[in-house]
Every structure is written in structure tokens, then in C-alpha cells.
Amino acid sequence: MNRGFGWGALLLFAAPVAAVGQEYLLRLDTRAQRVDYRGLEEDSIPAGEVVSGPDGGLETPDGHAVTCIGESYCHFFRAGPVRQGAPLVTSADLTAWGFGVTDLSLHANARVGLDLGTADAWPGSDPAVQLNEGYLQYAAERVTGRLGRQVERGRLGSYGHDGLHLAYRFPSLDLTAIGFAGLGLARGSALPVTSDALNPLDEFQPRERQLLVGGAIEWRRRGVDARLDYVREVDRDTRNFVSERMALSATLGPVSGWSLTGGADYDLAWGWWGTADLAIRYGGTRFGGSAGARRYRPYFDLWTLWGAFSPLAYSAVNGSVWLAPVRGLTLRGGGERYWYPEAEAETPLVGEETDGWRWNAGAGYTISPTVSADVGYQVAFGPGAASRGVDGSVSVRPLPMLSLTAEGGYQVRPLEYRVEDPALTWYGIAVGLRPAERLRIDFRATRYDENRRRPDASAIDWSQTRVSAGISWLLGTSVDRLPLPPAVRREGRP
């Protein structure tokens, strides 16, 4: 049992106890899914047993296309066993205050996740108890302090850590200075980088959690928001850098409805610019849109070797527009075109694709206060993958507490340099029930029917049915008391 498991268990089960005599808000969510699916399984065959298929290609006697590269065995993928996944997840989000110290509060967000299926391999369910955040906060007018497990969010992404966060506001200067330090967590996870759960393929892994130190300066004046971020991570075992990055972000909104956003990050460790973007947007009551340019470069920590392979950044221009020509109807569309620079890894035998594009269009129509529909079309084409498809949904709310949605779509998606052009049809229903103000129940069932239009036996059946159900419950010391009729206010509805 790791330390996160212990913290999570303590907070999950101590939450109701801590709430007694205190003021608190507690949200409990429980969700379950069930899916049966079939993957692939790599296999090989002696080169001498390979036969020529109808189209002249090499294949196994039972029809699987094979790849032979000068070895005595040829390789191929056949259908794997049917696997069953059934994750059951309960999460709790608690805010408690009233400890006798004004402005002091406790925050915790934890979950218990189990895979009840036969494969016991649902992603993200190991370990079973995970503490996303759990910290004590003191938030006064000028100072905010947090101690415990928390997530720092900014242009550089989300950095989780077990440590201290301090923010001090200078109202006369419109400035806020932020600093934080602690033992870091892995990116996109509530687990430390040393956790086995993050290393299913047995990669190289650090032996110690990294030390995280960072800070930010926020400047907010009417119509202008700007923020400068800096983060450094150091391997405590080797004293080497894990990362060192900084970023600048800004939003200008000088005129109502218009905004100009932009920013960029720079990797001090690698010495190159990372992701950047600049966009101008307008949002009115009847129409809106955006136009911008951006650049995307993947980021890898220095304890992996991946950055040494020089991942390329692509540059893109994009735009979007939406329009509400009549009441209830919204039309939308958008597109992006992007380019990679020369990879400097080309071979004379194979052509190189260096650009791609994607666009989408759709419409949403609120037929009546209780009936709405939406339809969308997406197309994407890029090096190694492409797709085009349409999807739609119709939602009906026969009762204020009940919503019903029927949804479906069709898609074709060649990808990953693989001989397949699968056509996939999916359809399903979703039911939302709100029997009480603070209680929500939902259910969704979706069927995926795929036709892997391969010419060989590897066209396995990946079709599957996914069923999920969830319940959300909000509790509190005073928010659910309604001794008198509430005021009825209408806030800016059209």
C-alpha cells in the first residue's frame, strides 16, 4: 500500500466524521462501466510456410497478412482473447470549514477505483485508492496558503505535488505572486513517477520522486490578464534536472465580446520553444468566431530518453465560426491546417507527408424547451492517421427531472500505417435523472459495430457494447435546507 492509498482511504472514510460539527460540502460520485472487447495478439510463422495471397501479398495459410524482414520468421497480428472490463469508481470531493479559524478550510478529492472485470486491467484503476488532492487552505484577502497534496495549473500543464503553495496579492499593483514547492507527482496522474502502475511496459524509471519548485506572477487589470510561469524539477537521487520550463500567457479584452489570447512556453532544459498560440476571438449574441495560429511540440521529461529523438513541432493556422440565424438554431464550423518541418530522417524509398488538416461543421437546434438536436461532421487528415465521420443526437426532457438522449454516428478511420479502413457505426441511449435537487443519476448504453475492411483474416471483430451508470450526490451542512421558498431569479436568459 503506497502513501497515496493511505491518504486517500483516510480522507474518504474520515470525510463524514470530519463533517460533524463543521460546515462542509461533499460531493459523492459513483460510476460503473461494463465492456467486452477483443484486441490483437502478435504471432509468427516460419518464413517457409508463408503463401502468396490473392493480391500477391504474403500471408499465412489461414489468410493473415504477414510482414517478413529478412528473418526466418514472419510476423502478423491475429485476434486476441475477449476481455472484459468493468470499472467501478467512487469519488469524493470534500470542502470543510468552520474550524474556529476564519478563512481556514480543508479540501480533499479522492477516489476508489476497482476493475471488476476478468482482465483486471482497466486503465487508471491501479492502485484502487488515489488521492487527487488533499490540502489545508488558508485564504485571506491578501494571502492564500495551501499545504498538502495539490495540483498547480498553468500554461505549463498540471503539476501535482505534496507540498506548500503560497500566493500573495498586491492590490495596488494588480499583482499576485505565487510560489510552490514539494515532492512532485507524475504528469496526468495522482501517482509518483516511481509507481509501478505508471510503468506497465517496464520502462526505465526514476528511483526517487522529483523535487518540484516553481512560481508565477499574475497581473490583472481591467481588460488584461497576464501570467508568467516557471517550473523546475530535480531528481533527488541524481541531482539532475527533470525539467526546467517557463511560459508567458496573456489575454486582452479591451472591447466587449472581443478577446486576444496568446502565449508560449520555452524549455530551458532542452533550449527550444515548446507550444505557442495566438488567437483573436469574438463572441456575440448571434454569431462569433476565432482566427489564430499555433505551434505544438510534445514535451518529455529529462528522465526519459524520448526527447533525444528530437520530436518535431508542427505549426498551424486555424479558424472557427458559429452563427445563430434564428432562435434556437446554432450553426458551427471550424478548421485547421498544419505543417511539420523537415524531419531529417527521410529515406529515398518512401515518401514523406509533412502536412495535415482537419475541419468540422455542425448544427444544434433547440426545437422546444424540452427537445433539442445536434448533428456534426468531422474530417481529419494527417501523417499516419485520418478520419471522416458524422454523428448526431436528439435529447428530450419529458419531465423537468428526466432527460433522454439518443445518439449515434458513423466513421471511417484509416490510421497508424496499418492496412485497415474500418467503418464504424455506433449508436446508443443516455438517460439522466434528477430526482432531487442534489441527486443525479445517469445511464448510458452504446453499441459499436465495426467493419474492419481488411482483405485478410486479420479483419477481426472489435464490435462491442458499453454500458455505464452513475450517481452523483451533493451533501452539505446548510445548502440543502430549504425552510422557505427560494427566490426565483432569472439570470440573463434569452
Next chain:
Amino acid sequence: MNSGRVSIALGLMLLLGGFGGAASGKGGDDFDHEKHRKVFPECLGCHAGVTDAARPLYPAAAACATCHDGVIERLVDWAAPADRPSNFRFTHADHARKSGAKLPADSSLACQECHIPSGAEPMTVRRTLSAQCLDCHGVRAAHFSAPDTACATCHLTLAEATALPEARVAAFGKPVSHDEAGFVTSRGHGQLAERGDGTCAFCHARDFCAQCHVNAPEVKAIQALAADARSLAIKAELAAPASHREARFLSRHGGDARRDPARCASCHTRESCIACHRTRPTIVLALPDSGSGRGIGARIERKPGYHGVGFADRHGPPARSAPGTCSACHTRAECLECHRPDPGASGNYHPAGFLTRHPVAAFNRQVDCTACHNQGAICATCHEQAGLASPGWRRPAYHDANGAFALNHGVAARQNLESCVTCHTERDCLTCHSAQAGRGFNPHGPGFDPERLRRRNPQMCAGCHGRSIPRN
């Protein structure tokens, strides 16, 4: 006192009346006075109780049979109406006595002064004609245009009119002043209430005010009213103040609240704030808690206009530059729902059916998947189970669309390295791309700065170069 004058006086005011809506129409007892005008020349013949409290206000039903015996006239089924509760503060006898004392000796107050429209034929009896009452009392205005101070002339407060049923309260008319611009503001009805003359109490009680005023327990003018649940029969529905509809209200409301928290406290409790501001900024403490004696406060349906269509896909840039703005409405837990996904969830940030599109979206990197998903815990775990990944050297059989993929995989790797690592391990690549073992292929490409990397993390260099890390 002139008894003759009194005897003529008053009259059919007994035919009741409520605050509004009772000033027209025939009597509530369905007796057609006009039809009987030749039979009953004076009021007191039937309504002796007007002047003599010992006698009934209405005649006995049997008296009708004097004529309506089935021979002279058809039989009728008439019954005297039950006592009708009202919010009038007088009895006919009192009114007659007091008016007799005030009026000049040669004047008289007859029943028709209140119950027969001016200039109408005798016996065109109506319920209380409030305009004539007001005129007699020196108020030159229509009933609901009369000054608030005039109410007490005829009416009891709601709390005093204990017998008045809720349905009658719901039917109360609305004074013209209530429709004036600004009446719902503190300068409108607020100033009237604080005047302390108790005018509001004729139609309202404390419960009514608490429908909107969540600070009712702290407002003296409201606490001065009696508690009376019947007042809830009048429904209050407020539009949001004009300031709330301004484009940048959400971004400015914090400063407004700090400058004048009392203004917020009329409609909002702490719950209004902490539903979003779960970090409980100091200003929240200036507002009352919901609970006994007050409502929960305004329900807030918040969605800034600039969110617009597809905002979920483009919320990143503004959120990065001003995360504090987001935290005014969104909790950290909301961010974590997407930025640290729940394995049990079936669609939150991603639309329904995204499962089918995720390979393409990931391969072409429309968004940064790793901002929310850990490659090891999410991607590699799932791909391994699906047979797409396994430790060790992988032959390019999977990428069977391209027979020469192995020769050209470098381009794909540099363009889509994040996708490669969801199935392949570093060890796979070092089979060839290592200076110490394998085939010694150099993996470094455009922008690679070996000297800089060696200074930051020489261990990484040593993974391929051992102790012989080249300087450039």
C-alpha cells in the same frame, strides 16, 4: 347623534367587500336588488343588523316565501350568505356612529354612499365602492392609486385579518406604485418599508419578504412585520438587477461585492458564493448563511457570454493567463474531472463516441493528451491489454500498410513520438539507436543541443553513450 340620519346611514356596506375586485357586480348572495326595488323601498327593512347588532344582518330565508310561495311567485332557494371574512376594520354600527359625529348636523350618510354608484338608480346595489369611500374620506384617487397611508382608513393589516383565507390574499390587487420603475430596488420599496409606517403590513407579512430577502432576519423593516404564511399567496419573482446583465459582470462582481456586501446580501447567502467560490474568499463571510428564518437565496445559472459555442475546446489559453477568473465559477474538482480523468466515467470532456476517434485525434495531436492522461497509466496499460504493446523488440508487422515502414519510421517517430511511446518502450528504440550497443544509429535531429543536455542531465546521455558522452 341624529338617529334618523344613522338609520338611513350606512347600509349595504355590509354587502361586503374585499380589497380589490369586490367593487363591482351584484351581491355575493345572488339576490337581485334591482328586480326587487319596488318591493323593498328601504335597506333596513331587510338589513336591520346594520344599525342593531342584536338583529340579523340578512333576512331569514323563510321571509322570501311570503311572496315566493309557489302561487304568487315561483319558489326560490335562497339562503343568507355566511359571514364573509374581510380585512375591513369597521363595523357598520361603528362607522355610522363615528361618521355621525363628524358630519355636519344637516348632512346624512346613507347606504348608497358606499354601495350604489354615484348617479345610479336606487337599489343598483354593489359591494363596497372603494372610490366613493375614498372620496368621502378626502382621498382624491382611485383605490390602488391612493397613497399607502390611506390603507389604514378602511383596512386591517394582513396579520390582523386573521379570518381572511389565502385565496383572498392571492387575489389582492396591486397598487400602481408597485409597477413604477425602480420599485423593486432598495430606493423603491426598500425606502417605503424603512419609513416605518407599517403600510406594507396591509398586504404583506414577513414570510412574503423572505421569499427574496435572504437577509430578512437582519432587516428591521421586515422583522417589524408579523409572520404570516398566508402572505406567501402573493408570489414574488424578481428579474436580476440590470448590473448583472452587463457583459463583464462576472469578472467585476468580486470588486462590487467587496465595496458593498450589503447589496449582495439582499438576495444571496453564503451558499450562492461557495457553490462556486469553494475557497471561501473573505467577502463570503459578510453574507448570511441560509438556514432557519431565511431562504437559500438566488439561484444562479451562470455561463459567461464569452464561453459561447465550443468553449470547452478553447478554454485553455484564457485559463492559462487568468486561472483566478475560472476559479470564480469552477471548482478545482471540476478541472480534475477532465485533467485527471475518472476511469469509471463515460465521457466528460470528450464527446460521446470519442473512443472511436481517439486514435486519430491522438495521432494528429489536435490537443495535448498528456496534459490530462498519463501515458503509462492510461495509454500503455490499455494498449497492452489490447495487444498493441508489449515489452521488448517489436517488429513492424502492425504497420503492415507500408512494407518499408521500418526504413522510414524515423519521420513518423519525429512527427508523432507521443503516439509511438504508447506502445513502444525506450528499450525497443535502443536496439538500434544506441552508441554502445545495437546498430549505433544516431537518433538526434533538428534542434538537438547536446552540450546543453549534458549540463542539465548527463545521466540521460549516459543511457546511450555510457561514460563517453560526446561534447558536441
